[in-house]
Amino acid sequence: MHRLPGLDLLRAWAIVWVVLFHSYVVGGLGEDFAWLGNDGWMGVDLFFVLSGYLIGYQLLAPLARAEPLAWRAFYRRRAFRILPAFLVVLAVYVVWPALREAPGLAPAWQFLSFTLNLLIDYGHDKAFSHAWSLCVEEHFYLLFPWLAWWLVRRPSPRKALAVGLGVVAFGMAVRGYVWLHAMAPVMGQPGPAFGLRFVEGIYYATWARLDGLLAGVALAALRVGRPQAWTQLQRHAGVVLAVGLGLLALAWWLFRERLGLWPSVAGYPLLSLALALCVGASTAMPARRAVPGAGWLARVSYSVYLSHKLALHAVATWWVGPWQLNGLVAFAFYAAGVLVVGAALYYAVERPFLRWRERLDGRRPQVTADIGAAA
Template sequence: MSGDGEKTKAHAKRADIQGLRAIAVGLVVLAHSHFPFFDGGFVGVDVFFVLSGFLITGLLVKESERSGRISIPGFYARRARRILPAATIVLVAITVFTALTEPLTRLKVVVDDALWSAVFLANFHFADIGTDYFASQDPSPMQHYWSLAVEEQFYLVWPLLLMLLVFLRSSRRTIFVVLALIWLVSLVWSVWQTNQAPVDAYFSSVARAFELATGALVAVLTPVLNRLRDGHRVTLFVVGLGLVLVASLAFTDTTPFPGWLALVPVLGTAALLAAGTGKEVGPSRLLGLQPLRHIGDLSYSIYLWHWPVLIIGDKHVPEGIAGTAVLLVLTLVLSELSYFFVEQPFQHGKVRMVRGRWSLVLWPVSLALVAGTAMASNQYSEGELAKSREAAQRYYQEHPEALQEAKPRNITKALRHSLKLADDGAPLPPELVNGDLLGRDIWQEPFPCYASFDDPTTKLCPAGDLDADKTVVMYGDSHAGMWMPALDAMGRKQGFKVIPLIKVGCAPYDVPQSNKGEAFPSCPEFRDWARGQIEQIQPDGIVLAHRGMLFMDSSTPEEDWESGVRETVEDLSSITPNIKVLGDIPKIPWEPQDCVTDVDATMESCTAPAKSLEITSNALTRDALEGTTADYVPTTDLICVDGRCPLVVGDVVTFRDKAHLSLSWTKIISPRFAKMVGLRFPQR
């Protein structure tokens, strides 16, 4: 990715390395652009890791052989000139653009990410918050900085260790053995961690160290590789390029990675480097063609710019090929500018103040620039939001009829009032709950007993009227948990106990499901456990709820869903015929926190359009229940009216994320919910 920018003779002769850089960044961009057949293009990062290990180690070993020592200050000065100017410019640009165009809640996330990226700890940060490159939530525009962090963490240790080996007058053979041990330990750890904690492994510098060590091993073997025959070089080139391309075409976002599968692109890159070491044969010269060399020159800037341009720009261009093409052209333009006006001047000493070891000052300067930009952007955004709230306060003072009661009794009337405000262009009420607090306005706060993705069971935590003789089981996924506050209030008022059997991401019906495309064995295990609990409890009623077909894993999802619902309900009806199946709610198109903290937000902009009401599973569920003892209970009317769903009703935000109701709103609608569910308990 970054490599080293110092122009040694060895480096200058390796035009094929620039071609490899072009291939690597091209694969990454293809994958992140969702180009067909290149889902595994993320292995371009692994190609970069091997190249970086090769270049850095080669320069350090040659320095030690030439002068008998390694200059650590000189090394970090070169690294500063190579990586910091462009990386800092991109971080600053992303932060400023976010402050000018995004809500305050989004800016706070970006500021946090920028600071972690500036200190090259982004990989730990993203692993800690459970980031997944391929997840459905909006990713961070700085997420790609994790790979820069991995490189820098490796180079905090490796040059010092190499300096010690040089001080001990170690030979290349000894250096090779030490590197081989690092390689082996890292690979074993990578395989283990990929199986146990795949997200942590993906971002781990320890799990990735063997990739950089592979390049370092090739660099140490340079004297041996110089003697390779032309036929062997051709074979290495063909095999190496084949391995890299196979990985990029065969791997997907569900491939366990890095682990042992990372050896495919890593060893492929090592073979390509070996093929061109000492002498370039015909195939290797292809990598040195001028177009590839130019893209290779730009590769670092392309890597830095492509991800934020794709993530941020996606909201501002049309969907499809045309929009993606515009973003890729913009990436190239920014990369050219960044390369010629930022990278090159610093690398070649044209910036006088940071020549030689003075370049070390770039480390604190970079951090200061990013931190200062973050603080200024945050203050600007908070100031703009305060102005919006003041304007909203004036509006409602001038239009007192627009105010609603805090806890409306007539839900439909309250929803329609919000829609009228939207049509009138009214701003959001100034008394709205702070956007940061919305994330905690969720059912798990009062009802913490539920199974996570990995748990096959959970504790039983009764709610409702704990002294009642009647018992109702709430069974389902997080959308069942979402309704627990309403069912709890219903139980307290009507005199029945509520026992939740809830597992995140696991519908209560006998349907095939997966977790982000991977096997989800804990889901059927939980269903078996829950079925046994229901058998023991012998409830007087069962309420089932689900989040649509989100986690379905089937080639015929609609057929499997309908049959799974019917079979599950018929099975449970042998325990009690009193079964209610709740319909799913719409998914809104934006995060509530972002909408209510947007400086330009209005009641209209925070109202979901009718198209978001289309829920395939509801019609299938309703059809599946025909002829059974279960009743289907539609729930859309609790949050939507006349084909639209207002996010704000009175001073309450109805959703806490794109797909779950807020705890506050669920409590408000609980009386209406009770009437709609209408549980009745026949005498036994």
């Protein structure tokens, strides 16, 4: 199926950014490279916007054509896409404690039920904690098809706008409440309580982290419901990208104090809007401008995301530490380890199941047309 080079480039950048940020599990990248990953957590928000746009379009496009929503096919495709690689990595974490990047691991049932982000004790269970974002996406996959079906039954721009603004306002209210009632009382006190309450109450909780997914869905709704406006957006992609980058710079400035009240309350909607504009502009990127390697990195990004902390820990334990590597040499070893482990997971597990999924879809041409339009 045709791939969009602009979206591939953003997905590739998102995974690189996240891996650089998570280099803290091996002590960071050193003074010379620390700046590369300081704000890499924003890569997760970029993934959210991309998911919201792609999944939103897959669901909204057939509904806008008055076609029935293929519920079973949608959930089956998501299961084939998400579960195989995830279960393999989870098994590694459970069976081989020595490979974990941190000693504590949440109970396996929290991962299997995708409730990790709601129940985690981050102070003790940091291993594989980055699966929190997968939990948020799974909740989105489970609930959004029903919401989309309900909204399209009796289409109303006002109703859709009210729902969207309500989600944003609710998230802002939750984050503000947690900050004022859980974080402010321990501000300035010794110990990690302030940061832990931020992670567990604001950063990980699904109901506080829907801004990126909503921004992506809004982008998809614009493409489906206002095709003329979408055409104008693509025609002026350069201007849209410039505005998006400007808002991204503003969000970056606001997040200088990442744990502060105003970044926690208003920063995520601003960041999501900026990234959505960048995603919208990137859809107009012509194939001839594709960046070499970006498409491949985009394809393996999910496997890399799942396994990169295991890879970083393994490289640090078996090579960088014993050989006393540092600087560019250590950086190269870490990069190679992350890519090799991620690629192995992709080619051995993820891709075979994706091909199996496509063979099943080949027997259901109507399902393929409904669900696979924007994959």
